[in-house]
Amino acid sequence: MQGTIHGLLDWQPLCRFTREMPNDWPEGHGAVMVMEAGEIDEITCTRCREEAGLMLANGVLFCT
Numbered sequence: 819m820q821g822t823i824h825g826l827l828d829w830q831p832l833c834r835f836t837r838e839m840p841n842d843w844p845e846g847h848g849a850v851m852v853m854e855a856g857e858i859d860e861i862t863c864t865r866c867r868e869e870a871g872l873m874l875a876n877g878v879l880f881c882t
Contacts, residue, residue, distance in 0.1 A: 821846030825858070825866040827873075833865035852879065 824831035826849045829839060840849045850860045858870045858879075873879045 821848060821862075823847075823860055823862040824849045825852040825861045825863070825870045826850065827852050831863070831866060832869035832873075833863050835863075835865075 824833060824835070824847060826832070826840070830837065831849065832852065835847075836843060840847075843849075850857045852858070852861075852866075852870050852873070858867060858874065861867045861870060870879065
């Protein structure tokens with residue numbers, strides 16, 4: 819998919835660009851669930867990547 823890929827936690831983007839569910843997002847926006855550290859590499863939204871990195875550093879996400 820082309821466009822911006824956001825990281826989701828509890829179905830909300832980490833960058834908080836919207837409160838809508840992913841199916842209702844504007845065209846060009848997609849998402850991956852952020853359950854494990856490996857999914858961080860798929861995130862292209864800069865703010866979501868930063869938030870996921872902080873979560874990993876603080877032990878909220880775990881490397882598998």
